[in-house]
Amino acid sequence: MRDRKSERHARTRAEILDAAWETARAEGLAGLTLRDVARRVGMQPPSLYSYFASKDAVYDAMFAQGCREFLEGQARTALTGDALADLKAVARYFIGFCTENPTRYQLLFQRTVPGFEPSAESFAVSEEGLKALRGMLAGIGVTDPEALDLLTALGTGLADQQISNDPGGDRWIRLIDEAMEMYFAHISKRMKAGDAP
Amino acid sequence: MRDRKSERHARTRAEILDAAWETARAEGLAGLTLRDVARRVGMQPPSLYSYFASKDAVYDAMFAQGCREFLEGQARTALTGDALADLKAVARYFIGFCTENPTRYQLLFQRTVPGFEPSAESFAVSEEGLKALRGMLAGIGVTDPEALDLLTALGTGLADQQISNDPGGDRWIRLIDEAMEMYFAHISKRMKAGDAP
DNA sequence: GTCTATATTTGGATAGAC
């Protein structure tokens, strides 16, 4: 039988989490306060403690949610089998994910929040996301660790510049395809050189 | 005649600034407090106000100092006239500058400090640094805006990954030369294609 | 210039009534 009570509890929890994201977006991730979150959901600050044990627990829930969103979106990214096309698709997904919500990007990929460390459980979700990404790239044929590192640098660089220097625009998003063509040409040449040195 | 008083004042100011850097490195940039800074220089917190009008003024002085350091290091970067070699030298300088002091990197290039905005004066110093960088790259032959954007993405991406995922190591620093070779091959091809489309 | 004392604000967290 359905547990109407815990359903309601979960719903309210989700509502608070939404409010926390809005607040973080407005005030900056480090500037998040429970007071602001409470005001946004129409509660008094102490009432939040029925849903989250501490402010850090809120950060942790946001972190876990962000990781899940990353995984879900990744599962929806359709691959064709054509290496270059798939490389572009993965890059577009990753950079799109980062730029569409810079606050989430900051929480997940940069470590700039005061004293926050994700819980072991949340961290496991995060690891799963990275593993899935590596799996995708292995399917494309990118398995060499250095080639992978170069690719992640390119991806985060494009995302970071877009967020920092043209928020809301597409100045670096426009360069994704060109960047992937450059990268693909490079690793193709490297592989050939590796076959016959 | 020398003004011993103002010399002493400047010296103490510099000492406080050093302490602020140490504190920021230890507690995180956003976690900087005047209490900690004061303790580190052996003063009571209110005494700092003889040297800085506010906490923001401390951030601003740190920002300006970082920009000056960037400029000075850049002036010392010797170029040879060989485009690829110079590209590598500039990249090594930039990424070295970022990774050798992640706190400074965060203050100058990311915008993650609570409510801090650099003053107009400090911001001007920052602009000068970017202009010098652009000038250097123009000397190498990189003037196309999109080629420049791609290069900055590569540079910040390498620096960012190095800082975030291998602090103190050289996992991405090792890739600088390869990345610049990849980039150079790409823009060479592009230029040729542009000449005879 | 430096100190003590203090004002003020802010924000996380708890106690206990309803």
Next chain:
DNA sequence: GTCTATCCAAATATAGAC
């Protein structure tokens, strides 16, 4: 579960003595 009342700590900043 939610509220009011409150505590406690931290941190910026000011006033005024020395």
